[in-house]
Amino acid sequence: MITRDQLVHACDARLQPERFKDYTVNGLQVAGRDQVGKVMSGVTACQALLDEAVAWGADLVLVHHGYFWKNEPIAITGMKQRRLRTLLVNDINLLAYHLPLDAHPQLGNNAELARRCEFRVTGCADGEFGEGLLWLGEPPAGLGAAALASHVGRCLGRDPLLVEAPGGGEIRRVAWCTGGAQDMITAAREAGAEAFISGEISERTTHMARELGIHYLAAGHHATERYAVQALGEWLEQSFGIAHRFVDIDNPA
Known part of the structure; x- marks a missing residue:
């Protein structure tokens, strides 16, 4: 186990998101439980990935494409409400890195x-x-x-x-x-x-x-863009002894 804050700090230190002018929030997007023992990674925080995380008992979901993009509707309704409700009801953290996870010289x-x-x-x-x-x-x-x-x-x-x-x-x-x-x-x-x-x-x-x-x-x-989030999840597993699982939600785009 590692605390959520320790894990987020380690990822922020490795990826240095403050160097990027991005279209979204990099780092912790939704706070869940304080302790993290199981991390599920995927390319995009779609409902299918969240459902897999709930079924596996993940403490944290790690993605390349998270939420809160520039110019997206602010209202928490419909699809956005269902996704956020899944995370909040199940006390799951959502951690997302966009441009920092494209550019990283080893993990990107x-x-x-x-x-x-x-x-x-x-x-x-x-x-x-x-x-x-x-x-x-x-x-x-x-x-x-x-x-x-x-x-x-x-x-x-x-x-x-x-x-x-x-x-x-x-x-x-x-x-x-x-x-x-x-x-x-x-x-x-x-x-x-x-x-x-x-x-x-x-x-x-x-x-x-x-x-x-x-x-x-x-x-x-x-x-x-399937591979950087896997590399980051594997680095977390090796560095902190937590369980990591990558789920590839098929997408032809």
């Missing part, structure tokens, strides 16, 4: 994507490691656009949507930012990347990729 989503896809990290285009979100690196040798897409699909267990730019050849420099970062494609091209990987795609992204001359892989918001 970008770091985990690089590790799983065997990219050699060479830099960060929009800041220092641990702060910047657009990472740069080298993929395994000998991969063209289609082969890179197949490789990423095998690594993530989901085939990405590939927009091929004119021309071909081996990709020697790749950029990536997990989640909904498709509009970083211009910055990725300016940084010298021949391919850019993110989670989502917008209508405009196809035209931008073709006209900028950069291959684009939309590998799935959920699929690219």
Whole structure:
């Protein structure tokens, strides 16, 4: 067992959320019981994950996508009321980290994507490691656009949507930012990347990729962001001797 406050302090110290200007509250979002022995992690604090947490007897739910986003409705009604009621009635803590868990140089989503896809990290285009979100690196040798897409699909267990730019050849420099970062494609091209990987795609992204001359892989918001929260949960388990369980609520987006 560890106290809730000790656990939150440890996560805050590791991820340093105060360095980020984010769209949501990073850290403890809903307070539950004081003692934590079981942590359930997941990508998003949806009702299905909360129901799993109740069934397992979790003391704390750890997620990448929590609540209280900028410009969301303030009223506690409908879906929001049901989710919060589940946490409060069952005295479960909700701990969420958004951008800090994307950018972290060891535990973050970008770091985990690089590790799983065997990219050699060479830099960060929009800041220092641990702060910047657009990472740069080298993929395994000998991969063209289609082969890179197949490789990423095998690594993530989901085939990405590939927009091929004119021309071909081996990709020697790749950029990536997990989640909904498709509009970083211009910055990725300016940084010298021949391919850019993110989670989502917008209508405009196809035209931008073709006209900028950069291959684009939309590998799935959920699929690219499943791993950092697992890494953080495993770190908590190893550091404090608590039980951790990751639950993957399937999401095709």
